[in-house]
Amino acid sequence: MTQNIYDNETFFEGYSRLARSVEGLNGAPEWPALQALLPDLRGRSVLDLGCGFGWFCRWARQRGAAHVLGIDVSERMLARARATTPDADITYDRADLEHLDLPAGRFDLAYSSLALHYIADLHRLISTVHQALAAGGSLVFSVEHPMYTAPARPGWSVDAAGRKTWPIDGYLDEGPRTTDWLAKGVIKQHRTLATYINMLLRLGFTLTHVEEWGPTPTQIQSQPTWADERQRPPFLLVAARR
Amino acid sequence: MTQNIYDNETFFEGYSRLARSVEGLNGAPEWPALQALLPDLRGRSVLDLGCGFGWFCRWARQRGAAHVLGIDVSERMLARARATTPDADITYDRADLEHLDLPAGRFDLAYSSLALHYIADLHRLISTVHQALAAGGSLVFSVEHPMYTAPARPGWSVDAAGRKTWPIDGYLDEGPRTTDWLAKGVIKQHRTLATYINMLLRLGFTLTHVEEWGPTPTQIQSQPTWADERQRPPFLLVAARR
Numbered sequence: 001m002t003q004n005i006y007d008n009e010t011f012f013e014g015y016s017r018l019a020r021s022v023e024g025l026n027g028a029p030e031w032p033a034l035q036a037l038l039p040d041l042r043g044r045s046v047l048d049l050g051c052g053f054g055w056f057c058r059w060a061r062q063r064g065a066a067h068v069l070g071i072d073v074s075e076r077m078l079a080r081a082r083a084t085t086p087d088a089d090i091t092y093d094r095a096d097l098e099h100l101d102l103p104a105g106r107f108d109l110a111y112s113s114l115a116l117h118y119i120a121d122l123h124r125l126i127s128t129v130h131q132a133l134a135a136g137g138s139l140v141f142s143v144e145h146p147m148y149t150a151p152a153r154p155g156w157s158v159d160a161a162g163r164k165t166w167p168i169d170g171y172l173d174e175g176p177r178t179t180d181w182l183a184k185g186v187i188k189q190h191r192t193l194a195t196y197i198n199m200l201l202r203l204g205f206t207l208t209h210v211e212e213w214g215p216t217p218t219q220i221q222s223q224p225t226w227a228d229e230r231q232r233p234p235f236l237l238v239a240a241r242r
Numbered sequence: 243m244t245q246n247i248y249d250n251e252t253f254f255e256g257y258s259r260l261a262r263s264v265e266g267l268n269g270a271p272e273w274p275a276l277q278a279l280l281p282d283l284r285g286r287s288v289l290d291l292g293c294g295f296g297w298f299c300r301w302a303r304q305r306g307a308a309h310v311l312g313i314d315v316s317e318r319m320l321a322r323a324r325a326t327t328p329d330a331d332i333t334y335d336r337a338d339l340e341h342l343d344l345p346a347g348r349f350d351l352a353y354s355s356l357a358l359h360y361i362a363d364l365h366r367l368i369s370t371v372h373q374a375l376a377a378g379g380s381l382v383f384s385v386e387h388p389m390y391t392a393p394a395r396p397g398w399s400v401d402a403a404g405r406k407t408w409p410i411d412g413y414l415d416e417g418p419r420t421t422d423w424l425a426k427g428v429i430k431q432h433r434t435l436a437t438y439i440n441m442l443l444r445l446g447f448t449l450t451h452v453e454e455w456g457p458t459p460t461q462i463q464s465q466p467t468w469a470d471e472r473q474r475p476p477f478l479l480v481a482a483r484r
Contacts, residue, residue, distance in 0.1 A: 147389065147410065157399070157409060167399060167407030168389065172456040172472040192475075193435055194454045207449045212436045214414040230414040233434075 002098050002118055003187045006052075006074035014182035024055040029226065030142060030213045030235050034113065037140045037209055037239040041065040044108035047132065049097055049125075049141075050115025054081030057090045060111075069107075071095050097125055102132035112141040114235070117149060117188050120176070123199055130203045133242040139205060145212060145236045149177055149190040156228065166232040196238060205240035213237050244340050244360055245429045248294075248316035256424030266297035271468065272384060272455045272477050276355065279382045279451055279481040283307040286350035289374065291339055291367075291383075292357025296323030299332045302353075311349075313337050339367050344374035354383040356477070359391060359430050362418070365441055372445045375484040381447060387454060387478045391419055391432040398470065408474040438480060447482035455479050 005011045019027035025035075042064035048056050051070030060068045068090045072078050078092050085092070097119050110129045119125055129139060148154065150171040157167050174191045193210075200207060212233035215226040247253045261269035267277075284306035290298050293312030302310045310332045314320050320334050327334070339361055352371045361367055371381060390396065392413040399409050416433045435452075442449060454475040457468040 147413070151407070152405075157407075163394075163411065165393070165399075165409030165411045167409050169405065169407045169473045171389070171474045172454065192454050194452045197439075197449070197452045201450060207439070208443060210436045210439045212414065212434050231411040232413045 002073060002096055002120065004073050004096075005118075005183060005186050006072075007076050008183050011183035011186070012074075012076050020055075021053060024053075025059055028113070029215055029219055029223070030237065033211055033213050034140065034142055034237055037211075037237060038111070039109060039138045041109065045069075045106060045134075047071070047102070047107040047110045047129075049100075049110065049112035049129070050118075051081060051092065052077045052113075054085050054090065054092065056111060056113060057081070057092075058085055058087065060109075061087055061090055065089075065109075067091070069093065071097065071100065073097065100125060100128055102128050104131050105134050107132050108134055108137045110137070110139045110141075114142055114144065116141055117143040117190075120189055122189070122191070123203075126199055127203055130205065130242060135242060137242045139200070139240045139242070140238070142213070142235050142237045143196070144188065145233045146171065146191065146193045146196075147232045148234050149188055152177075154179060164228060164231060193236060196236065200238070200240045205242060207238070207240050209237075209239040211237040244315060244338055244362065246315050246338075247360075247425060247428050248314075249318050250425050253425035253428070254316075254318050262297075263295060266295075267301055270355070271457055271461055271465070272479065275453055275455050276382065276384055276479055279453075279479060280353070281351060281380050283351065287311075287348060287376075289313070289344070289349040289352045289371075291342075291352065291354035291371070292360075293323060293334065294319045294355075296327050296332065296334065298353060298355060299323070299334075300327060300329065302351075303329055303332055307331075307351075309333070311335065313339065313342065315339065342367060342370055344370050346373050347376050349374050350376055350379045352379070352381045352383075356384055356386065358383055359385040359432075362431055364431070364433070365445075368441055369445055372447065372484060377484060379484045381442070381482045381484070382480070384455070384477050384479045385438070386430065387475045388413065388433065388435045388438075389474045390476050391430055394419075396421060406470060406473060435478060438478065442480070442482045447484060449480070449482050451479075451481040453479040 025031045043066050046060045046065045046068040048070045051072050057068040057070040070092045073096050081092050157165050177188050177190050179186050213235040214230040214233045220227045267273045283302050285308050288302045288307045288310045290312040293314050299310040299312040312334045315338050323334050399407050419430050419432050455477040456472040456475045462469045
């Protein structure tokens with residue numbers, strides 16, 4: 001089973017205080033870019049892989065989705081999602097994405113925000129998602145960018161001249177990376193950008209857009225500390241069609 | 243016009259001594275991976291953008307291509323290509339790839355090795371190539387990897403513990419980068435991996451494969467100094483179909 005770090009008390013408390021947990025989608029700076037990749041949701045059936053507190057599930061219903069299924073491995077997150085979702089057309093299921101089974105041809109959109117880089121057997125999951133999408137259905141997801149997940153010791157480096165760089169190593173050596181983020185020993189799976197894309201192509205998806213996300217000038221004006229994120233993109237956003 | 247660095251005497255002399263210039267395709271460690279992306283060439287019409295000494299043009303003819311057109315901006319390189327190509331079905335034309343015009347639907351394969359990262363207006367060139375390909379035709383190219391072209395001061399960094407990293411900055415800020423490689427002041431164009439891919443998609447190409455190339459274990463055994471190139475890939479290889 002995937003490490004269920006979200007049910008670790010320290011991690012959960014820290015995660016709950018992040019802007020994206022408190023404010024929801026608008027607290028996530030990459031949300032406008034991710035939203036731009038989504039199809040029209042009216043009357044559609046939507047799947048959210050790693051739904052967390054259910055912010056996207058509720059947003060999808062507001063945008064007219066007929067039904068939304070949110071899946072997460074964390075009991076704590078699902079408990080809060082359920083408590084804040086008075087909507088019979090949103091279903092929350094607890095499942096480990098490593099071993100997920102889904103009905104064939106059921107969904108028009110499979111969505112996932114910052115969850116897939118925790119999955120060791122991503123090929124199995126994306127294959128399951130592919131068969132669960134209706135013909136013409138969309139897959140839209142974000143993950144931590146491979147430049148972000150690659151290094152053995154991720155973090156900015158500042159040289160004598162004050163130049164800030166992001167030191168890359170291990171980029172082509174895929175596999176687990178253990179980092180301390182909100183809690184000690186969080187395990188992420190590093191894979192290259194090419195691996196994400198080729199996996200989709202081999203499974204029969206047509207790639208429609210790739211984005212190496214960094215903050216816009218307007219976002220940097222309101223949050224000057226984000227400027228560094230343009231040195232190396234923190235997130236990878238991908239859209240594909242079955 | 244694109245900087246024609248290949249006709250700079252210092253650069254040309256240095257370039258002529260590289261393994262890929264002396265030994266041809268087999269002197270380029272990424273060649274096996276690039277070759278694996280090529281379609282069957284028998285009876286096909288082939289275009290080589292930045293053909294240099296003509297190694298690929300001659301190889302394509304050996305593989306049964308009906309006709310090969312090699313294009314390069316460098317007089318010196320074309321002179322050597324012509325002198326070493328006794329084959330009436332290979333044509334070499336001098337042209338600046340920034341302003342290239344090509345007949346519609348003429349080619350089955352457009353190929354380019356390590357040339358497109360010199361092109362400022364790549365959208366114009368790829369659009370020209372798209373209309374010059376027959377339906378179902380292939381585009382296969384390599385460029386310096388965006389992680390390689392991004393930094394203001396590209397080069398390995400070694401920390402006190404002997405850990406070697408590649409310091410990234412400026413990744414999301416596309417545009418010219420001036421480096422000293424074989425000669426002073428070589429101008430390359432940095433663009434992100436997403437920009438390469440989205441350009442193809444928007445122009446109507448279907449992406450078929452992306453490779454962030456690094457040496458294989460076998461290659462590292464015979465050339466141990468190449469091991470570092472697995473820390474961050476030096477080349478990006480892309481295959482797409484019209």
